[in-house]
Amino acid sequence: xxxxxxxxxxxxxxxxxxxxxxxxxxxxxxxxxxxxxxxxxxxxxxxxxxxxxxxxxxxxxxxxxxxxxxxxxxxxxxxxxxxxxxxxxxxxxxxxxxxxxxxxxxxxxxxxxxxxxxxxxxxxxxxxxxxxxxxxxxxxxxxxxxxxxxxxxxxxxxxxxxxxxxxxxxxxxxxxxxxxxxxxxxxxxxxxxxxxxxxxxxxxxxxxxxxxxxxxxxxxxxxxxxxxxxxxxxxxxxxxxxxxxxxxxxxxxxxxxxxxxxxxxxxxxxxxxxxxxxxxxxxxxxxxxxxxxxxxxxxxxxxxxxxxxxxxxxxxxxxxxxxxxxxxxxxxx
Amino acid sequence: xxxxxxxxxxxxxxxxxxxxxxxxxxxxxxxxxxxxxxxxxxxxxxxxxxxxxxxxxxxxxxxxxxxxxxxxxxxxxxxxxxxxxxxxxxxxxxxxxxxxxxxxxxxxxxxxxxxxxxxxxxxxxxxxxxxxxxxxxxxxxxxxxxxxxxxxxxxxxxxxxxxxxxxxxxxxxxxxxxxxxxxxxxxxxxxxxxxxxxxxxxxxxxxxxxxxxxxxxxxxxxxxxxxxxxxxxxxxxxxxxxxxxxxxxxxxxxxxxxxxxxxxxxxxxxxxxxxxxxxxxxxxxxxxxxxxxxxxxxxxxxxxxxxxxxxxxxxxxxxxxxxxxxxxxxxxx
DNA sequence: TTGTACGCGTTATCAC
DNA sequence: GTGATAACGCGTACAA
Numbered sequence: 264x265x266x267x268x269x270x271x272x273x274x275x276x277x278x279x280x281x282x283x284x285x286x287x288x289x290x291x292x293x294x295x296x297x298x299x300x301x302x303x304x305x306x307x308x309x310x311x312x313x314x315x316x317x318x319x320x321x322x323x324x325x326x327x328x329x330x331x332x333x334x335x336x337x338x339x340x341x342x343x344x345x346x347x348x349x350x351x352x353x354x355x356x357x358x359x360x361x362x363x364x365x366x367x368x369x370x371x372x373x374x375x376x377x378x379x380x381x382x383x384x385x386x387x388x389x390x391x392x393x394x395x396x397x398x399x400x401x402x403x404x405x406x407x408x409x410x411x412x413x414x415x416x417x418x419x420x421x422x423x424x425x426x427x428x429x430x431x432x433x434x435x436x437x438x439x440x441x442x443x444x445x446x447x448x449x450x451x452x453x454x455x456x457x458x459x460x461x462x463x464x465x466x467x468x469x470x471x472x473x474x475x476x477x478x479x480x481x482x483x484x485x486x487x488x489x490x491x492x493x494x495x496x497x498x499x500x501x502x503x504x505x506x507x508x509x510x511x512x513x514x515x516x517x518x519x520x521x522x523x524x525x526x527x528x529x530x531x532x533x534x535x536x537x538x539x540x541x542x543x544x545x546x547x548x549x550x551x552x553x554x555x556x557x558x559x560x561x562x563x564x565x566x567x568x569x570x571x572x573x574x575x576x577x578x579x580x581x582x583x584x585x586x587x588x589x590x591x592x593x594x595x596x
Numbered sequence: 597x598x599x600x601x602x603x604x605x606x607x608x609x610x611x612x613x614x615x616x617x618x619x620x621x622x623x624x625x626x627x628x629x630x631x632x633x634x635x636x637x638x639x640x641x642x643x644x645x646x647x648x649x650x651x652x653x654x655x656x657x658x659x660x661x662x663x664x665x666x667x668x669x670x671x672x673x674x675x676x677x678x679x680x681x682x683x684x685x686x687x688x689x690x691x692x693x694x695x696x697x698x699x700x701x702x703x704x705x706x707x708x709x710x711x712x713x714x715x716x717x718x719x720x721x722x723x724x725x726x727x728x729x730x731x732x733x734x735x736x737x738x739x740x741x742x743x744x745x746x747x748x749x750x751x752x753x754x755x756x757x758x759x760x761x762x763x764x765x766x767x768x769x770x771x772x773x774x775x776x777x778x779x780x781x782x783x784x785x786x787x788x789x790x791x792x793x794x795x796x797x798x799x800x801x802x803x804x805x806x807x808x809x810x811x812x813x814x815x816x817x818x819x820x821x822x823x824x825x826x827x828x829x830x831x832x833x834x835x836x837x838x839x840x841x842x843x844x845x846x847x848x849x850x851x852x853x854x855x856x857x858x859x860x861x862x863x864x865x866x867x868x869x870x871x872x873x874x875x876x877x878x879x880x881x882x883x884x885x886x887x888x889x890x891x892x893x894x895x896x897x898x899x900x901x902x903x904x905x906x907x908x909x910x911x912x913x914x915x916x917x918x919x920x921x922x923x924x925x926x927x928x929x
Numbered sequence: 930t931t932g933t934a935c936g937c938g939t940t941a942t943c944a945c
Numbered sequence: 946g947t948g949a950t951a952a953c954g955c956g957t958a959c960a961a
Contacts, residue, residue: 313954331670356689646938
């Protein structure tokens with residue numbers, strides 16, 4: 264059942280049917296009714312593939328996530344969906360697993376005119392590749408940033424956030440502070456380590472490599488990394504984790520070994536997700552404005568979709584250190 | 597840059613280029629090389645839209661999730677992706693928010709030949725509608741089931757699982773058991789309440805409506821529902837929750853009010869996600885084989901894609917009651 | 930106001 | 946082995 268069949272049944276031409284579908288004014292009311300009736304009775308819906316072939320707007324965008332496991336991304340997604348829906352766009356999601364080939368294949372859907380554009384969280388491709396792609400296709404980044412002149416992005420200042428978190432832990436009286444970070448060499452991970460080290464330096468605390476714990480952001484990585492640090496001769500008295508999930512694993516280790524978070528060990532997470540809220544005690548965390556970042560990402564993308572030459576914007580949003588029970592001053596919570 | 601350009605540059609015809617692309621044997625080695633070189637140097641990739649227009653395989657399927665928040669779905673997704681990747685399919689995801697219109701719009705992508713098929717978790721549409729859709733398009737369900745003769749699905753026996761969990765709580769000596777369930781009237785929610793009530797009956801415990809707590813599966817719903825039940829004159833001594841996230845909120849309430857999970861109150865969750873493992877104490881939960889269900893869902897879908905008349909299968913998988921620290925016998929964990 | 934004809938990128942068919 | 950061409954479903958410029 265295609266547009267031709269409808270035209271036949273409505274005793275008119277494909278052009279007229281197309282006009283009816285696309286709300287073109289210049290079609291007689293009588294004809295319109297006849298066409299609408301036929302469409303109704305046959306249950307006809309235009310094949311989007313035909314339109315895509317014409318390189319028109321598809322009304323769909325893609326969000327590329329590195330993983331589904333972090334609730335921060337669910338919040339970002341909600342923000343994207345909110346703005347997308349208001350502008351008549353559907354949002355498709357895919358899971359790149361931080362894999363270069365998968366990321367490429369999905370981005371290709373944009374290139375192949377299947378989608379209007381894409382929002383990328385945590386890229387696997389190089390800055391150069393991304394920039395080249397963004398020069399030709401609507402692409403923006405979110406929660407991470409890429410150098411290069413063609414990609415708009417929105418993110419927080421990871422260096423400053425890590426500095427503030429570490430500084431806060433020092434202010435609570437901690438001198439030995441562990442950092443459990445991801446080991447993917449991503450820009451935001453590097454930034455966070457930078458901020459951590461800057462806070463140590465500015466407080467005249469010596470940086471010790473042994474206090475760095477690595478992780479793949481897997482389920483028990485926080486737990487395992489914490490064990491390694493706690494088995495040191497002089498274990499840290501505070502831990503700064505690069506995600507709430509890591510912090511949750513850390514808490515588990517700490518509590519299982521008879522210590523109280525917020526009393527014996529201070530713990531700070533990252534992202535400010537519900538995980539941090541639901542743990543007991545709840546976890547002090549750097550809260551990223553996921554929902555806002557999602558909304559802004561879509562708006563930036565829409566600008567690029569509507570105008571290929573739209574000016575590139577880099578939006579850095581405010582984060583917030585939310586103090587909860589896993590650090591001393593709030594232990595009573 | 598399309599197939600025509602390549603043909604021109606390689607000094608041959610579009611037909612031959614198409615043959616090279618599709619690994620057709622009958623093309624001279626010399627010609628093939630020439631074409632491959634041109635494709636290489638131009639970085640040409642076939643536009644999938646053209647193929648889609650011919651009603652061919654698109655190599656893409658869609659997974660419709662009710663929400664991103666439940667880690668169970670991430671596991672299901674991993675299973676789907678594993679089998680999909682092995683069969684050359686890309687997996688797109690979308691978030692229906694349990695909304696009828698959104699679900700319909702995305703399913704339409706399948707109808708409109710944009711995708712090869714869809715896997716649906718938690719439908720918003722009626723059984724009849726879904727069945728009608730499935731009669732014409734490849735569609736399978738996962739983690740929930742639909743009556744009707746055209747939909748293959750895979751899920752667990754929710755009634756039996758709820759029965760076992762409730763029975764287990766009774767076996768621990770509990771007589772007043774609360775059920776915190778979703779309030780969407782979904783089949784699996786109804787099944788779980790049935791199992792809960794059957795366990796009470798078979799142990800001669802009177803069912804009390806006041807021990808039913810509702811929720812929207814939101815962040816603090818477990819916490820709030822728990823408060824309502826705990827403020828009753830005779831509060832329950834055990835709580836069975838319809839998700840791990842709910843159970844986590846329940847634990848929080850319990851601990852904040854000076855009671856110990858697994859000692860003063862027994863708590864059982866549902867799904868067996870990492871949330872249950874990472875809490876302290878960790879949470880006893882009905883573990884759904886998410887990864888396996890995901891894999892099987894894809895296999896069922898592939899059968900339908902490859903053969904429209906493939907026989908409908910209903911796969912019920914084994915669940916597992918995993919005992920952890922939130923219930924008495926394991927409180928020492 | 931309506932209809933005809935073309936083009937989008939690809940593959941299948943058929944003739945050479 | 947190769948190439949010309951029809952076909953897929955749609956929107957639109959242009960003609961009527």
